[in-house]
Structures are given as structure tokens and as C-alpha cells.
Amino acid sequence: MTLASIKSLAAGIGGVVVLALFCTTFLTVDKVVFIIPVFVAFTGAMTGFQLVDSLRENIRGRYLFPLVMGVGQGAAVFALIRIAAPLSGALILLTATDLLIYMIVSGITSILGARLAARYFNL
Secondary structure, three states, X not given: OOHHHHHHHHHHHHXXXXXXXXXXXXXXXXXXXXXXXHHHHHHHHHHHHHHHHHHHHHOOOOOHHHHHHHHHHHHHHHHHHHHXXXXXXXXXXXXXXXXXXXXXXXXXXXXHHHHHHHHHOOO
């Protein structure tokens, strides 16, 4: 992992956290949990695009590496929600199905973001 890949992963995870915190000002925590996969999808695509943008020619697996980064982002977001929910006093029950949804959505959209970047930069 390079510094650029860590920065793109951190930006994706931070993006989900910021969007979720913003939505909790208008919605209850229970309703925000249902729209978190949308945030994960958006930031997954952003992670894939940013990864290809920063590495350009140096990336070997142009679509495999963004997939792994996206799946890791989905798992990290799930872990953050599992840790932060009891600390905030909210009762959120996330299951293994939610983990799979986050990982699949983030992985697929990360590949799509990488494909968009490859097409945009003619790689």
C-alpha cells in the first residue's frame, strides 16, 4: 500500500462519517442507518477514482486493487458504526448481512470509479 492509497481510503471512510453525521441533524439514527449504503456507494466510487488518479501508470491491477480497497472501506465503515453506535447511546443492530452489503456495494462502486478514471485519463 502506498501513501496515496491510504489517503484515498481515509477520504472514503471520512466521507461516510461526515455524511452520516450531517444526516443525523435532520433524521433519527435509525433512519440514517438505512441510507448509509448510499453513502458507502458514493465514497466507494470516489475512492476508486482517486486511487487511479493518484497512481496512474504505477497501478498494476487496475480493477483488482480498487476492488480490494472498496471492500476494505466497506468493512471499516461497518466496524466504525459498530463501535460508535453504543458510544452515542443509539441501539443499532447490524448483522453480517449488513457487512456483506457494505462490502459488495463499496467494492463494485470502487471498480466503477476506477473504470471512470481510467477512461477519463486515457489509461
